[in-house]
Amino acid sequence: MTNETQTRDAAAAAREAAPTDAWRAAIASRKLQVGREEGIPSVQAPPIEADLSRRRFIRASFWTGLGVTLLGSVGLFLDFFYPRNVKGFGGPVPAGRVSEYPKGGEPRYNSEGQFWLANLDPGETRGGGSGGADGFLALWQKCPHLGCVVPWRGEFAFEGDKGWYRCPCHGSTYTKSGIRVFGPAPRSMDTMKVEIDGSGNITVQTGQITPGGTDNPRRAIKPA
Numbered sequence: 001m002t003n004e005t006q007t008r009d010a011a012a013a014a015r016e017a018a019p020t021d022a023w024r025a026a027i028a029s030r031k032l033q034v035g036r037e038e039g040i041p042s043v044q045a046p047p048i049e050a051d052l053s054r055r056r057f058i059r060a061s062f063w064t065g066l067g068v069t070l071l072g073s074v075g076l077f078l079d080f081f082y083p084r085n086v087k088g089f090g091g092p093v094p095a096g097r098v099s100e101y102p103k104g105g106e107p108r109y110n111s112e113g114q115f116w117l118a119n120l121d122p123g124e125t126r127g128g129g130s131g132g133a134d135g136f137l138a139l140w141q142k143c144p145h146l147g148c149v150v151p152w153r154g155e156f157a158f159e160g161d162k163g164w165y166r167c168p169c170h171g172s173t174y175t176k177s178g179i180r181v182f183g184p185a186p187r188s189m190d191t192m193k194v195e196i197d198g199s200g201n202i203t204v205q206t207g208q209i210t211p212g213g214t215d216n217p218r219r220a221i222k223p224a
């Protein structure tokens with residue numbers, strides 16, 4: 001093989017190995033074409049500010065929703081359990097008129113309100129008497145010892161005197177104003193709030209009970 005022939009073959013091989021400028025242009029054009037035809041989206045990272053505000057919004061929405069739900073639940077609970085128009089024991093119980101209770105007379109029993117009501121006379125100075133109370137006093141029927149119903153016993157004699165409250169269970173004995181004078185009860189009979197309007201109508205608030213004490217006589221209410 002001559003030198004001239006070898007040179008021609010080397011030039012041909014070089015042309016085949018290296019792409020021409022025309023090839024490079026064609027390849028670049030093809031890449032652009034494919035990108036446009038297949039619609040490859042460009043990926044852009046969201047701005048940091050927008051991302052933070054979105055998170056804050058989601059968090060605020062969550063807590064607001066939770067708060068509204070809790071408030072609604074509490075409202076429903078209160079609405080369900082709030083006492084309305086309580087009648088009978090636990091609420092206001094009508095107890096007649098002042099004129100139906102003679103001063104110093106026998107206590108009257110009210111089964112609806114579970115109380116005894118008397119118009120006490122401060123002049124009834126006997127042992128089982130008023131203890132100086134002047135006016136209306138309501139005593140809860142429940143014995144402070146173990147809860148038996150305490151009756152008024154006008155004929156029951158104790159220490160030479162007639163007319164006492166006397167518990168049938170263990171014998172606790174109380175004066176007309178409910179002061180304990182005998183028995184295992186730990187205190188005097190409990191009292192209920194008495195209200196008397198301008199027309200002489202008596203209402204006993206059976207939900208407002210005060211533990212009995214030696215000051216029971218001072219809790220009596222005089223009509224206006």
Ligand code: FES
Pocket residue numbers: 143144145146147148167168169170171172183184185
């Ligand atoms: S329950 Fe009344 S004295 Fe025991």
